[in-house]
Amino acid sequence: MFIAATNNDECNIIKCLEAKESGIKKVVAINNEMEYYNLMHSLGIVVVCGPKISAYNTIIEEVSSTGVVIQKSYCGAKAVIFMRKIFRSSGLVNKKVKPLSLERARIFYMRDEQIYPLDEKMILQEDDLLVAFCATRVSAKVKQWIYEL
Numbered sequence: 001m002f003i004a005a006t007n008n009d010e011c012n013i014i015k016c017l018e019a020k021e022s023g024i025k026k027v028v029a030i031n032n033e034m035e036y037y038n039l040m041h042s043l044g045i046v047v048v049c050g051p052k053i054s055a056y057n058t059i060i061e062e063v064s065s066t067g068v069v070i071q072k073s074y075c076g077a078k079a080v081i082f083m084r085k086i087f088r089s090s091g092l093v094n095k096k097v098k099p100l101s102l103e104r105a106r107i108f109y110m111r112d113e114q115i116y117p118l119d120e121k122m123i124l125q126e127d128d129l130l131v132a133f134c135a136t137r138v139s140a141k142v143k144q145w146i147y148e149l
Contacts, residue, residue, distance in 0.1 A: 004029040009036050016045045069146055080139040082146045086128040092149055093126050100145045105134035
């Protein structure tokens with residue numbers, strides 16, 4: 001295994017490619033620039049978010065999350081997860097919800113420690129947890145759906 005952990009993404013990419021050329025099968029690089037994320041993956045480099053991207057994602061998650069919905073980025077900010085717990089006081093208990101039909105998004109609910117896909121209408125129960133995974137490019141629609149329940 002080879003790990004490139006400099007503060008220079010270009011140097012990390014080059015050193016990982018050199019390591020791969022010398023026969024090292026698993027190479028890992030620190031990535032601080034989002035625009036390099038896909039390139040690194042396409043070159044077979046395992047990507048670890050550096051402090052710059054981690055700080056950016058943490059700020060975006062803090063600004064975007066509320067007491068009702070938690071929002072987190074993953075896959076180098078190429079995807080988003082939204083989570084909403086159904087509390088007794090939320091007014092959503094016994095409310096019927098229909099799934100959001102959207103390409104590049106999958107929605108699940110967790111009930112009694114079991115996870116189910118939200119593929120058809122269902123009635124929400126206290127302590128249900130709605131979880132939506134989606135590509136960043138469709139996250140605005142998913143966010144609107146989960147907030148407007």
